Amino acid sequence: MSKYVFYAPNPTSTGFLTEEESFHACRVLRLRSGDKIRILDGVGGLYEAVIDTIDSKKTNFVKLQILEKQEKPAFQIHLFVAPTKQMERMEWMVEKCCEFGIHSIGFFTSKNSERKEMKLLRLEKIAIAALKQSKNLFLPQIKPLTPLKQLIDSMEPSTTNQLLFAHISDPPVGNLGKQIKLNNSYTIFVGPEGDFSSDETSLLFDKKYTPFSLGKAILRTETACIASTHAIHLLHE
Amino acid sequence: MSKYVFYAPNPTSTGFLTEEESFHACRVLRLRSGDKIRILDGVGGLYEAVIDTIDSKKTNFVKLQILEKQEKPAFQIHLFVAPTKQMERMEWMVEKCCEFGIHSIGFFTSKNSERKEMKLLRLEKIAIAALKQSKNLFLPQIKPLTPLKQLIDSMEPSTTNQLLFAHISDPPVGNLGKQIKLNNSYTIFVGPEGDFSSDETSLLFDKKYTPFSLGKAILRTETACIASTHAIHLLHE
Incomplete structure (x- = not known):
């Protein structure tokens, strides 16, 4: 071969x-x-x-x-993240999530966002390189920067698509393994370094998004994306 | 506070x-x-x-x-990796593994190694920054580049320390969840981009190192390190 x-x-x-x-x-x-x-x-x-x-x-x-x-993947991961100030961190995140396997990566602006514009072409090239390197079969769609509220309002939870968001709280909420139903589609929101604002968190709860914890350590935004993607793969092994 | x-x-x-x-x-x-x-x-x-x-x-x-x-962590991760050609990939790996929590990171030279020398000072600084950012309590020791054979020969598996190595094979071996005993110390070897040579793999098997798989996708060296570290944390959640 x-x-x-x-x-x-x-x-x-x-x-x-x-x-x-x-x-x-x-x-x-x-x-x-x-x-x-x-x-x-x-x-x-x-x-x-x-x-x-x-x-x-x-x-x-x-x-x-x-x-x-492969007609359809057994499960799908759709990630939305508030981009970090350093574009390099988003490039690494795209590479690593594509190596593990992911179906779309989108970006949003929110109250504590550090970056208000993004060039997607370089991220698309990184995704293609990671696809070839990993031998995964699905190239993720890279989606443009969109206001968080607009994204939240556009989605409805369904039996085939779980809506989730990374949530830091004391005591912590359940981790992904506790919060997801296997062999489903997962739409996951990861907030900026300063986290979602309290209004944004309330909106996510109001719209029935499920919170999840990524453990005790405080992870950087791009690490939270990598950890969520990897955890879902491990849960399906 | x-x-x-x-x-x-x-x-x-x-x-x-x-x-x-x-x-x-x-x-x-x-x-x-x-x-x-x-x-x-x-x-x-x-x-x-x-x-x-x-x-x-x-x-x-x-x-x-x-x-x-915390007197002693519930489990310990000691990682050894063949460094990549691009030092930047090792810097990212150290940052991400420290965010998740790790107890030492060492480097080895092997047949397919791409890098024969390493400066550790910058990696130590990255580890300290990640410790502070993540609020983890244990700073990993960063260990110098050592020939693989010397490292393999110096270690003995014991009931409190499992010796493991990432192994790509067809059919795949068991994943980390199948291969490890919880609440233990794990010494993990991750090979270079060209993988361990067949002699090195034989030596690892001879010395009773346990092989593990990281799933179907072909991961880059630094991604395999991040995935192993994260998987062990998830297994202990």
């Missing part, structure tokens, strides 16, 4: 790699016509193909064969 | 903050004589004290009172 893995959306209909992936295949890996590659479509499919023509702008592949197809 | 937390080894005998902590107290936080502070001794103790004299080189404190003292 080829060790060269690429991301290509809709490989069955396009038949080629994007310019970025072509550049990597041609200039970095120095692949040639006839070389075998593997392709992730980001929506559950892993394929094998053979390079037909290749240059640094476009790579056409032929003999596309499916190796694995 | 004061929101200003400092790290001071042996506060009962010294009565002062280090130069680095004094600089932070004096120049960044602009604390004054009479201000209350909290002190972590890194070996299970949390104290409150009052600043007596303060300048950017030395801060003396008085009225030291113990707030919390």
Whole structure:
């Protein structure tokens, strides 16, 4: 099986790699016509193909064969986080959550938010690199910065989607293992370094969001995201 | 309770903050004589004290009172990892493992190691910052780069210390939850990006180290360290 893995959306209909992936295949890996590659479509499919023509702008592949197809993940994680001041912390969070496996990552502004704008393109590239590295099958959607209230108001808890938020309190609320129902979809909110404001916390409770604890230690925002994502994976092992 | 937390080894005998902590107290936080502070001794103790004299080189404190003292953690994690080429990845790993709580982090050279030397001072500073941020009580010891074989040969499994290593195999071995006995001490080895060599893996098996899996996704070295540390904490919740 080829060790060269690429991301290509809709490989069955396009038949080629994007310019970025072509550049990597041609200039970095120095692949040639006839070389075998593997392709992730980001929506559950892993394929094998053979390079037909290749240059640094476009790579056409032929003999596309499916190796694995997962129609729907057993559970889904949709994370929303108030971005940290240092963009680097969000980049690390996206990389690590994608390595574990996650289905979307969105950002919100709130009272104690430290960052009011975000460039998503770099995060999307990090997510693609982590997908290829981890061999996960689902590429997360990276969603733009949106006011917290707008997000909260737009969602309804349902039997197939649990709405949750990381909550620091004394005594602590239950941890994720106690608060979630397995094999479900989880929409998780993680607040900024200064936490949700008391109005925001009240709104989350009013709208029936379930609070959860991440243990005794005070975690940084990006660590809380990584811990929540990893905990849900462990609970499904 | 004061929101200003400092790290001071042996506060009962010294009565002062280090130069680095004094600089932070004096120049960044602009604390004054009479201000209350909290002190972590890194070996299970949390104290409150009052600043007596303060300048950017030395801060003396008085009225030291113990707030919390944990004699011995319920479990201990001792991690050994082959450092990554990018030092930044090791810095993140140290920060995240310290936030979750860890008791020592050591480094080893092995066949597929990408880095043959390491400066530990910066990692020690990161560990102290994460200790203060997380309010954990134990500062991990940061141990120097040592050849893998030397480390393996120096250790014996015992009923109070389990020796483990992250192992990728098909079919996978059991995950940490299956392989560990709770409330113990865990010495965990995580290999380099190219994994342990087959000779190294054989040696680990010969010496009765227990293999464990971290799930289906292929994790980067630093992610495997974070995942192992976090998983052990979750198992003890």
